[in-house]
Structure formats: C-alpha cells, structure tokens
Amino acid sequence: MSGARDGNGTGGRPKRPTMVDVAREAGVALRTVSRVVNDDPTVGPEYAAKVQAAITALNYRPDERARQLRTGITGTIGAAVRRIAEVNPELAAIEQTARESGLTLFAASTDFEEAREREILVSMCRQRLDGIIVEPFGENHGYLQPELDAGMPVVAMDRPMSGISVDCVMSDNASGIGTAFHHLTRYGHRRIAYVGDREQVYSGRERAAAFRAALGAHGQSLDGLVHPGEITPERVAAALDTALYGPEPATALVTGSMDTTLTVLRVLGPKAASRLAIVGFDEVPHADLLQPALTVVAQQTAKIGRTAVELLLARMADPGRPVQAVVVPLTLTVRGSGEIPV
Amino acid sequence: MSGARDGNGTGGRPKRPTMVDVAREAGVALRTVSRVVNDDPTVGPEYAAKVQAAITALNYRPDERARQLRTGITGTIGAAVRRIAEVNPELAAIEQTARESGLTLFAASTDFEEAREREILVSMCRQRLDGIIVEPFGENHGYLQPELDAGMPVVAMDRPMSGISVDCVMSDNASGIGTAFHHLTRYGHRRIAYVGDREQVYSGRERAAAFRAALGAHGQSLDGLVHPGEITPERVAAALDTALYGPEPATALVTGSMDTTLTVLRVLGPKAASRLAIVGFDEVPHADLLQPALTVVAQQTAKIGRTAVELLLARMADPGRPVQAVVVPLTLTVRGSGEIPV
DNA sequence: TACCCTCGCGATAACGTTATCTCGCAGGGT
DNA sequence: ACCCTGCGAGATAACGTTATCGCGAGGGTA
Numbered sequence: 001m002s003g004a005r006d007g008n009g010t011g012g013r014p015k016r017p018t019m020v021d022v023a024r025e026a027g028v029a030l031r032t033v034s035r036v037v038n039d040d041p042t043v044g045p046e047y048a049a050k051v052q053a054a055i056t057a058l059n060y061r062p063d064e065r066a067r068q069l070r071t072g073i074t075g076t077i078g079a080a081v082r083r084i085a086e087v088n089p090e091l092a093a094i095e096q097t098a099r100e101s102g103l104t105l106f107a108a109s110t111d112f113e114e115a116r117e118r119e120i121l122v123s124m125c126r127q128r129l130d131g132i133i134v135e136p137f138g139e140n141h142g143y144l145q146p147e148l149d150a151g152m153p154v155v156a157m158d159r160p161m162s163g164i165s166v167d168c169v170m171s172d173n174a175s176g177i178g179t180a181f182h183h184l185t186r187y188g189h190r191r192i193a194y195v196g197d198r199e200q201v202y203s204g205r206e207r208a209a210a211f212r213a214a215l216g217a218h219g220q221s222l223d224g225l226v227h228p229g230e231i232t233p234e235r236v237a238a239a240l241d242t243a244l245y246g247p248e249p250a251t252a253l254v255t256g257s258m259d260t261t262l263t264v265l266r267v268l269g270p271k272a273a274s275r276l277a278i279v280g281f282d283e284v285p286h287a288d289l290l291q292p293a294l295t296v297v298a299q300q301t302a303k304i305g306r307t308a309v310e311l312l313l314a315r316m317a318d319p320g321r322p323v324q325a326v327v328v329p330l331t332l333t334v335r336g337s338g339e340i341p342v
Numbered sequence: 343m344s345g346a347r348d349g350n351g352t353g354g355r356p357k358r359p360t361m362v363d364v365a366r367e368a369g370v371a372l373r374t375v376s377r378v379v380n381d382d383p384t385v386g387p388e389y390a391a392k393v394q395a396a397i398t399a400l401n402y403r404p405d406e407r408a409r410q411l412r413t414g415i416t417g418t419i420g421a422a423v424r425r426i427a428e429v430n431p432e433l434a435a436i437e438q439t440a441r442e443s444g445l446t447l448f449a450a451s452t453d454f455e456e457a458r459e460r461e462i463l464v465s466m467c468r469q470r471l472d473g474i475i476v477e478p479f480g481e482n483h484g485y486l487q488p489e490l491d492a493g494m495p496v497v498a499m500d501r502p503m504s505g506i507s508v509d510c511v512m513s514d515n516a517s518g519i520g521t522a523f524h525h526l527t528r529y530g531h532r533r534i535a536y537v538g539d540r541e542q543v544y545s546g547r548e549r550a551a552a553f554r555a556a557l558g559a560h561g562q563s564l565d566g567l568v569h570p571g572e573i574t575p576e577r578v579a580a581a582l583d584t585a586l587y588g589p590e591p592a593t594a595l596v597t598g599s600m601d602t603t604l605t606v607l608r609v610l611g612p613k614a615a616s617r618l619a620i621v622g623f624d625e626v627p628h629a630d631l632l633q634p635a636l637t638v639v640a641q642q643t644a645k646i647g648r649t650a651v652e653l654l655l656a657r658m659a660d661p662g663r664p665v666q667a668v669v670v671p672l673t674l675t676v677r678g679s680g681e682i683p684v
Numbered sequence: 685t686a687c688c689c690t691c692g693c694g695a696t697a698a699c700g701t702t703a704t705c706t707c708g709c710a711g712g713g714t
Numbered sequence: 715a716c717c718c719t720g721c722g723a724g725a726t727a728a729c730g731t732t733a734t735c736g737c738g739a740g741g742g743t744a
Contacts, residue, residue, distance in 0.1 A: 016492050018730055029694040034732060042692060059488035064468040065416070066730035069407045070699050084426045084449060085433035087627070092427040095451055104465065106448055107426055109437055123446065126406040146401035150358050265631055285429070286626075289607055291633045360700055371724040376702060384722060408700035411729050 017058040026054035037062055068128075076104040077312060078124040080117060080134040081157075083109050087285050090157060093305025094133060101313060103130070114138035125152055131312040136161045136202075153315040157308045159202040160325070167311040169326040171299045173203060176330035177210035180254045180279040180297045183332060185218065188342035189252035189277060193225045193243035195236060195264060196256020196281070204228050207256045207281060225250060231259045237267045244276070251342045252277035258284055261294070277340040281330075288335060295338025297330045304328055359400040368396035379404055410470075418446040419654060420466040422459060422476040423499075425451050429627050432499060435647025436475060443655060445472070456480035467494055473654040478503045478544075495657040499650045501544040502667070509653040511668040513641045515545060518672035519552035522596045522621040522639045525674060527560070530684035531594035531619060534562075535585035537569045537578060537606060538598020538623070546570050549598045549623060567592060573601045579609045586618070593684045594619035600626055603636070619682040623672075630677060637680030639672045646670055 019037075023030045028047055035043045036051040043051075054060070068074045077098055081091050084107045091107060098105040106129065110117035117137050121144060124132050131153035142163040148154060154161075156168040177194075184192050194211040197204030208228040215222055224246050227239035243250045253276055255261040261280035265273050270291065280287075280296040287294035307326050314321060361379075365372045370389055377385045378393040385393075396402070410416045419440055423433050426449045433449060440447040448471065452459035459479050463486060466474050473495035484505040490496060496503075498510040519536075526534050536553040539546030550570040557564055566588050569581035585592045595618055597603040603622035607615050612633065622629075622638040629636035649668050656663060 020730080030730095031694060031696090031732085032692090035693090038732085044692065047693080059492065061464075061468055061489075061492075063411075063470055063730055064465075065407055065411045065470060066699090067732075068699095069405075069411055069701085070730080070732045072699075074407070083434075085428075085430040085437065087429055088427040092425075092451075095427065105450065108447065109434075122403075123406075126403055128405055128407060147403075150401065150403075262628060262631070270633055285628065286604060289604070289632060291612055362700080372700095373702085373724060373726095374722095377723090380702085386722065389723080405700055408729090409702075411731085412700080412702045414729075 017060045021058055022051065022054045022060050025058055026050045074128060074130055076106050076129050077131045077133065078129045079105060079107045080110050080120045080132065081107065082112055082135055082137060089301035090305035093302040094309055097306045097309040101309065110137050112137060118143065131316050133157055133308045133312055151319050153312055155308050155312045157304060165323050167315055167324050169304055169307040169311060169328065171304065172327045172329050173206040174210040176281060176297045177207050177254065178214055179330060179332055180281060181211065181214040183279055183338055184252040184277055187277065187339060191225065191248060191250040192252045192254060193250035194254045194256060195227045195239050196260050197228060198230055199228045204256065211254065231263050233263060233267055236263045240267060255280045258282040277338060279338040292336035295335045296333050298333050299330055300328050359402045363400060364393065364396045364402045367400055368392040416470060416472055418448050418471050419473045419475065420471045421447060421449045422452050422462045422474065423449065424454055424477055424479060431643035432647035435644040436651055439648045439651040443651065452479050454479060460485065473658050475499055475650045475654055493661050495654055497650050497654045499646060507665050509657055509666050511646055511649040511653060511670065513646065514669045514671050515548040516552040518623060518639045519549050519596065520556055521672060521674055522623060523553065523556040525621055525680055526594040526619055529619065529681060533567065533590055533592040534594045534596060535567045535592035536596045536598060537581050538602050539570060540572055541570045546598065553596065573605055575605060575609055578605045582609060597622045600624040619680060621680040634678035637677045638675050640675050641672055642670050
C-alpha cells in the first residue's frame with residue numbers, strides 16, 4: 001500500500017476504487033481485471049476468482065463514462081419530447097422498446113420552448129448519444145445538419161422536422177380527421193364544426209386543412225365552422241359561440257387535439273357537453289369516466305413509439321440507408337359522445 | 343498527416359473532429375483550444391478568434407464524456423420514478439428545479455418492478471451521476487450501502503427507503519387521511535369506509551393505519567369499513583359490496599390513492615358514483631371534468647419534487663450533513679363529491 | 685530436436701478532455 | 715544592469731477504461 005490515506009480530508013467525495021486498485025488487490029494485471037469485468041472467456045478460473053474476490057472486497061463499480069469514452073458507444077438513446085411527466089404513451093413505448101433492445105433511454109422535456117428544444121438536442125449531441133428521437137417543436141432545425149453529417153442518427157416523431165431530412169414516423173392526420181367527420185355524418189349531422197390548434201404548428205395546419213377538405217367534399221361551405229387557433233378558454237369559447245349559436249348552428253364538433261378536447265369540455269360545462277355530438281382527435285386520459293364517455297379518433301401511440309425506435313435502430317445499423325417516412329393510421333374508439341344523433 | 347482517409351470506408355460513423363484537430367487547424371496549442379471552449383478570460387483576442395474560426399469550420403462539438411471523465415462531475419442527476427410518461431407532477435417539479443440549478447435530469451421508469459429499480463439505480467451509480475432521487479418501490483435497498491459509502495448522494499421521495507438511511511421527503515399520510523375523514527364527518531357521515539392499496543406497500547400501510555386510527559378516535563368499530571388490498575376491479579368491487587351494501591352500509595368513502603379512486607369510479611358506474619360522498623387521497627387528472635367533480639386531499643406534489651432536489655443539492659454540497667426527513671402536509675380541494683350530505 | 689501454433693496473461697498505448705507545470709517575454713522597481 | 719513579477723501560451727500528465735501487441739509456456743508434428 002502506498003499510503004495511509006483512505007478517506008478524504010476536506011469533506012469531498014471519498015475516492016472510488018478503480019480497476020488499478022482491483023488489479024493491485026488481486027495481484028494481477030489491469031488488463032485481466034478488464035477481461036473479468038467484461039466476461040472474457042479466455043481468463044483462467046483461478047484468476048477470475050481472485051479478481052472477483054477483490055471486486056467484492058473493494059466494492060468496485062466500473063466507471064461507465066470511461067468505458068464509453070474508450071469504446072465510443074454509449075448504449076443510450078435520447079428522447080426529446082414535449083413533456084415527460086405527462087401522459088405520453090409514445091414515450092412509454094419508446095422506453096420499453098429501447099429496453100428490449102438493450103438500450104438505455106435518456107428523456108427530457110422540450111416544454112413547448114424552441115430554445116429549450118435546441119438546448120436539449122445540442123446537449124444530447126455533446127454527450128455523443130447513439131441516437132436521438134425528437135418530437136419536433138421549433139420551426140427551424142437546420143442547426144442539426146452538422147450533427148447529421150457527423151453521423152448522429154435522428155428520428156422525428158409525430159411531425160417532420162423542418163430544414164433537414166431525417167426519418168420520421170407520424171399519424172395520418174388527414175384520414176384521421178376524415179374518419180371523425182364521416183363518423184358524425186353517419187348519425188345525420190350535416191353542419192359539423194372543427195376547433196383545433198393554431199395553424200402555426202404542423203399538426204394544427206394539417207388537421208385544419210383536412211377538415212376543410214372534408215367539408216368541401218361534402219359540399220358544405222366553411223363559413224363559421226373551422227376554428228384553428230390558440231387553445232385558451234377565451235378563444236375556444238369564442239369559437240364555440242360562432243359555431244354553435246350562429247344563424248346555422250353546427251350540431252356536431254370535431255376537436256383537433258387532446259388539449260382542445262379538454263378545454264372544450266370545460267368551456268361548455270357538463271350540461272351542454274352532454275348534449276353535443278363530439279369526436280375528439282387523440283385520446284384523452286380516463287375518457288371513459290366522462291359523461292357521456294368520449295368518442296375519439298385515437299392515434300396508435302404505442303405503434304408510433306415502437307416504430308420510432310425501430311427506425312432509429314435501422315439508421316444506427318446503416319447510416320447510409322435512404323430516409324424513410326412512416327405514416328400510421330388512426331383508429332376510431334366509440335364511447336358515446338360521438339353517437340348522439342342530430 | 344498519417345494518411346488521406348478523411349471519411350470512413352466501411353459505412354461506420356464518420357470520425358468527429360476533436361480538440362487536437364481544432365488546434366491543428368487554428369495553428370495553436372491544444373490547451374489554448376480548451377481555454378477558448380471554456381471561456382477562459384486569459385486567452386488573447388486574436389487567438390480566440392482563430393480558434394473560433396477553426397471550431398465553426400470543422401463543426402467541432404466538445405465530447406461531454408471526456409470532459410466528465412476528466413473533471414469527475416457529470417452535471418447530471420438521476421430520477422428513478424415509477425413511471426415517466428404518466429402524470430407525475432413530482433417529476434415535473436424535479437425537472438424544472440434541476441434545470442434552474444443548472445443540472446441535467448436523467449429520468450427512468452422503475453415500472454413497479456423491484457429488479458428494474460435495482461437495475462436502474464446500479465446503472466446510475468455506474469454512470470457516476472452527481473446524485474439520485476428515487477421513488478422507492480422494492481423492500482430491500484441494502485445493495486445501495488456501498489454506493490452511499492462511496493459518497494453517492496441519494497434522496498428518497500414519497501416513501502422512505504428500507505435498509506439504508508438517506509434523506510427523504512414525503513407527504514403526511516396520517517394527517518391527510520385525517521383531513522379526508524373529518525371533512526366527511528362535517529357533512530353528517532358516521533359510517534365512512536376506506537378502500538386503498540395493499541398494506542405490503544408503504545403508503546398503503548400508512549394510510550390504512552391512519553384510517554383505522556381515525557375511526558377509533560370517533561368511537562366507530564372497524565368492521566367492514568377498512569379495505570386495503572390489490573387495486574383490481576374484482577377486489578375493489580368486493581370491498582365496495584361489503585362496505586356499501588352490508589347491514590350497516592357506509593354513506594361515504596375515502597379512497598387511498600389515485601388508482602384506487604379511478605377504479606372505484608369505474609366499478610360504481612356513473613349513477614352510483616354520483617350519489618356517494620367520496621374524498622380521494624391524491625389528485626386525479628382532470629378531476630374537475632367528472633360528475634360530480636371530485637373532492638380530493640391533494641399531495642403538494644410540486645413542493646415534494648422541489649424539496650427532493652433541494653435535499654439532494656444540500657447533500658451534494660455537504661456529504662457529511664445529518665440525514666434529514668421532510669414531511670409535507672396535504673391540502674383539501676373541495677369540488678363536490680365530498681360535500682354530499684348523508 | 686527444431687519448429688510452429690495456440691492459449692493465457694501482462695505491458696502499454698490509446699479515447700478526448702482538463703489540470704499542472706513550465707517557459708518566454710514584457711514592464712517596472714532598485 | 716539586474717531581478718522580480720505577471721501574463722499569456724505551450725508541453726505534458728492525468729482521468730479510468732478498452733484495444734493492440736507481445737511474450738512465455740505448453741503441446742503437436744515432421
């Protein structure tokens with residue numbers, strides 16, 4: 001032993017044992033410890049035993065950072081989503097699929113802020129993660145081009161990225177809106193209104209456009225029926241006012257996102273909500289407990305999350321493969337609110 | 343130059359430029375590049391300019407792993423919670439507080455599995471994170487003792503850890519149950535039932551015990567009123583049967599967790615649920631949209647999450663400080679379901 | 685017996701960064 | 715003329731791991 005100081009004088013962290021310490025304790029070479037730690041079969045049994053004993057005696061834990069630096073791979077993928085800590089089935093599916101693939105998941109919230117999103121993505125690149133899945137929020141992702149050129153695998157989820165070309169998996173917004181619309185026509189509704197996100201964001205743009213197309217295909221005019229915009233109680237209340245209490249009131253409603261649906265229900269209040277035919281785009285937590293239970297066109301969130309990881313794995317395996325876009329259909333879940341006749 | 347190969351022949355990742363490459367490009371020493379990257383003020387302006395030019399020319403991004411290995415600090419804390427990707431206000435508060443403190447958060451789901459929890463915690467230790475916040479699930483955390491001895495800061499959230507002594511922040515289960523109970527007595531209820539989690543888990547144990555104590559303090563017998571157990575529709579239905587339709591039926595109900603509340607509402611169905619006085623322990627997503635809106639004793643989740651980070655920061659700053667346990671009171675949120683008179 | 689191969693282990697050089705030390709040079713006081 | 719100080723930059727040694735190479739012993743073959 002080279003000295004008596006085992007602890008630390010100043011109150012800083014005690015120093016952890018390293019491979020060198022284990023090697024000294026076991027009386028073998030450093031390289032042999034490494035072999036034992038990595039289950040290298042070429043190490044003799046008595047050496048392995050000595051090393052194992054030293055490891056448990058010193059409570060040695062390998063330093064993942066050093067390993068990653070040396071091997072170049074982290075075994076970790078990043079997910080930059082709008083909100084962890086909220087209901088997010090895509091993220092749950094990503095985590096599970098990643099685990100099944102032997103990868104660790106590092107998730108962070110972009111929190112609906114473009115600056116925050118950029119901060120997270122750049123940080124993930126600096127950490128040299130093996131790949132990144134991102135639910136894009138901002139409108140210009142050109143700053144990622146150098147990272148793509150450097151071989152960083154990136155997959156977009158829920159909407160495409162702007163300014164760069166990467167793999168993408170998303171819902172079929174257009175036909176989902178079509179499904180909601182036609183479901184309501186089946187119950188006799190002719191004047192059907194739409195309230196949804198503002199058209200500045202990709203999904204709001206796509207869904208509003210799809211709804212206009214559906215109205216047009218049924219020979220309906222658009223006047224007073226299509227209301228994209230900010231999801232605030234005030235704006236939604238104004239939109240509902242126009243749609244439901246105008247000269248030709250709508251008898252049914254399609255809501256363009258989960259937040260829209262919840263805000264509409266709050267603004268309408270229980271009595272009005274229970275009389276209006278509503279189909280929501282996107283699932284709502286505990287939609288079955290509402291009165292009436294909420295009919296929705298649900299995104300196949302689990303499939304989307306799983307596909308995102310699969311696309312990422314494919315790109316990690318072959319960086320040169322052509323960029324791929326996967327579109328996932330939606331499914332109608334009938335619960336009551338969408339089956340109120342005109 | 344040792345060779346002409348700039349790209350990569352076999353389809354592997356292109357090699358990223360390192361500090362050495364930047365130094366060569368800029369015609370300065372490696373150490374100078376490091377100084378520029380770290381905003382060291384002792385570097386002359388013309389050197390800084392040359393280095394910056396080289397950095398943008400090569401699209402250089404520092405390797406966080408190497409930096410962490412060298413400095414020993416990661417600037418990252420881990421959070422092992424039961425579910426990321428579910429509503430989890432504690433986790434949201436942790437993320438925000440961590441960000442405000444300049445720390446990156448690494449969150450992972452233990453997924454209600456003891457083995458998974460252990461896997462995650464050990465992995466976080468191997469990554470040498472600066473600290474760990476854990477919502478403990480398993481019943482024996484003794485395996486973490488070596489990590490604590492090695493100076494790894496750990497904070498328990500929502501319940502204490504078993505077998506080791508670490509800082510902890512949690513709700514005041516006992517007085518929360520008391521608040522729910524007394525709120526219902528104020529509306530004339532005498533026979534009040536409890537349905538909650540099984541007593542094998544810490545919170546289930548604490549809350550059932552507190553409810554028994556409340557009954558006792560009011561001179562009520564316990565028979566047929568206290569129902570801890572697995573949260574399945576079958577078990578909950580059986581418990582409700584005993585409590586509500588026995589010889590002396592209960593007129594009010596306290597539910598012991600969010601999952602319990604939701605399962606109770608599903609089992610009762612809308613009509614029965616709207617007639618029974620219910621106070622839920624723990625907030626329920628969109629409780630205001632239910633009919634009647636749900637009265638709950640809410641945990642101060644944001645405060646709990648923030649306190650967890652603060653405890654962790656305190657321990658990181660002073661590893662020798664005495665272990666601290668913080669208990670946070672709950673708050674009653676009146677919405678309707680708890681104010682139905684007997 | 686000479687030769688070559690394999691097998692098991694050890695010495696040592698990386699990985700990409702930061703920290704320590706050294707050095708050259710300019711400026712000012714004695 | 716001398717030394718001391720300070721300042722800005724470079725050479726070099728870490729951090730803890732894995733990969734490359736080499737070496738000695740043992741055994742099979744000609």
